Amino acid sequence: MNLLDGKLISDRIKAEIAAEVKTKMLDAGKVAPHLAAILVGEDPASQTYVASKEKDCKEVGFISSVYKYPANLSQEKLLEAIRFLNNDPEIDGFIVQLPLPKHIDEHTIIESIDPAKDVDGFHPVNVGRMVLNIPSYLPATPYGIITLLESYKIETAGKHCVILGRSNIVGTPVSILLSRKSKTGNATVTLCNSHTPNLQAIAATADILIVAMGKKEFVTAEMVKKDAVVIDVGIHRVPSEETKSGYKLTGDVNFIDVAKKCSYITPVPGGIGPMTRVSLLLNTLKAAKKEFKF
Ligand code: GUN
Numbered sequence: 001m002n003l004l005d006g007k008l009i010s011d012r013i014k015a016e017i018a019a020e021v022k023t024k025m026l027d028a029g030k031v032a033p034h035l036a037a038i039l040v041g042e043d044p045a046s047q048t049y050v051a052s053k054e055k056d057c058k059e060v061g062f063i064s065s066v067y068k069y070p071a072n073l074s075q076e077k078l079l080e081a082i083r084f085l086n087n088d089p090e091i092d093g094f095i096v097q098l099p100l101p102k103h104i105d106e107h108t109i110i111e112s113i114d115p116a117k118d119v120d121g122f123h124p125v126n127v128g129r130m131v132l133n134i135p136s137y138l139p140a141t142p143y144g145i146i147t148l149l150e151s152y153k154i155e156t157a158g159k160h161c162v163i164l165g166r167s168n169i170v171g172t173p174v175s176i177l178l179s180r181k182s183k184t185g186n187a188t189v190t191l192c193n194s195h196t197p198n199l200q201a202i203a204a205t206a207d208i209l210i211v212a213m214g215k216k217e218f219v220t221a222e223m224v225k226k227d228a229v230v231i232d233v234g235i236h237r238v239p240s241e242e243t244k245s246g247y248k249l250t251g252d253v254n255f256i257d258v259a260k261k262c263s264y265i266t267p268v269p270g271g272i273g274p275m276t277r278v279s280l281l282l283n284t285l286k287a288a289k290k291e292f293k294f
Contacts, residue, residue, distance in 0.1 A: 001259045002152075004231070004266045006144070009151045010274035014060050017281055021061040025288075033288035034063040035119065035280070036085055036094035040078065040104070041071030046097045053095075056277050062284060065091070075104045079112050086114040093119030093137075093287035095280070098169075116294045119283040122169070125294070130173065133180050135292050137283045142174040144275030145210065145231055146184040152264065154208070154229055157186035162206035164252070165213035166193045170233055174210060217254040227263040233272050 021032050035057055039050045050066055057064035067081060078096075085094045094117055100106055110118075115125035121137035129136035138146075149156060161178045165171040175191040177184065187208070192199055194213075203209055203223040211219050212233035224230060234252025242248065251268030259265055266272055286292065 001262055002264045004148055004152055004229075004264050004271060006148055006266060006272055006275040007270040009148055010144075010278040013147075013278045014056070014281065017278075017285055018060040020285070026061065031090075032061050032063050033284045034065070034090055034092050035284045036065040036067065036091050038067045038069070038078070038081060038085070038094065038096045040069045040073050040097070041101050043099070046099075050097055052277060053280060056281055057284075060281055062281065071101045073101075073104075075108065078104060078109060082109065082112045086112075086117060091117065093117045093284045095120045116290075116292070117287060119280060119287050121173075121283065127173070131176055133182065137286065137292070138177065138279070139169055139173045140279040140283070141170045141212075141233060141272060141276045142177050143279040143282070144272055144277075145174055145233075146177050147279065148231075148266070148272070148275050149208075149229075150184050154264065156184055156208065159187045159207040160190070160205060161187045161208040161210065162190045162192065162203050163210045163212065164192050164199065164203060164219070165211070165233075166191050167212065170212040171210075174212075178208075211252040213252055215252055217250055217252070219253040219258060221254075221257045221261045224258050224261050226261055228261075230258055230262045230265040231272065232266050232268050235268060235273060 025032055037050050037053055039046060054064045054066060085091050096109055100109060110122045113123050115123045118126050119137055121139040126136045130138060156178055163171050163175050171191060175189045178187040179185060179189045190202055192202060200223045204225055206225060206228055208229045209224060210231040214234060216236040230253060232251035232253040236250050237247045238250050240248040249269045
């Protein structure tokens with residue numbers, strides 16, 4: 001078994017981004033890329049994610065801004081904040097941290113973001129362009145997954161990829177990326193959901209198994225074909241006496257069990273998490289360079 005070391009690969013990419021910001025932007029008298037985030041409410045996981053994004057920006061020399069609003073912010077006020085960022089020439093890209101409070105309609109919010117600044121790749125224009133293989137911002141986790149596979153020269157063409165979980169931000173877009181006609185595509189994809197009969201048996205036919213179902217240590221060795229590549233997108237906190245914090249992180253895959261049987265596997269933490277984070281930086285760099293025409 002080999003580890004797919006997302007931390008190592010993302011550190012390398014961050015060093016490349018930082019070098020580009022310094023030599024091609026700052027030293028040339030240009031401003032650094034600027035990423036903004038809107039955070040509504042006090043969800044602890046969302047607060048952590050946004051703080052990580054700020055830290056990542058700092059590490060590569062980007063400017064970052066966070067706009068924090070209380071959970072009772074009206075939808076109209078949020079739309080107003082988005083219009084402001086859409087029109088601010090100093091902001092290259094921004095994200096609205098999800099989930100949003102129940103009284104706010106997520107689709108309305110995402111559709112109000114200027115697609116040219118939608119570095120999350122969630123706007124229907126960016127999703128549509130992704131489906132049609134038109135260059136666009138790719139959602140961070142799927143982008144991180146294909147970058148990691150590519151970095152380890154794992155061939156996807158002709159492979160059977162099984163994806164467990166069809167969320168809008170992971171399972172569905174990664175199914176599209178892997179099946180597209182492209183260097184990191186050309187796979188045959190089976191996208192499973194909670195209604196899929198024989199999920200275990202289907203998973204066991206995968207050359208590449210991507211698990212993004214949000215069920216702690218659900219995947220065991222008998223659900224994995226010998227020498228498969230296993231990508232674990234799950235992240236769960238479990239109590240632990242071994243750590244100072246009193247908890248440790250685990251994924252949707254039973255790592256110890258599956259590691260014995262597969263050829264490659266992502267650890268949790270240190271696998272897809274850091275690849276997701278660096279993908280947002282890559283999208284922000286593309287936004288600053290106006291790489292896509294809208
Ligand atoms: N919540 C969980 N993941 C994400 C993400 O990638 N982007 C945003 N905006 N919210 C999230």
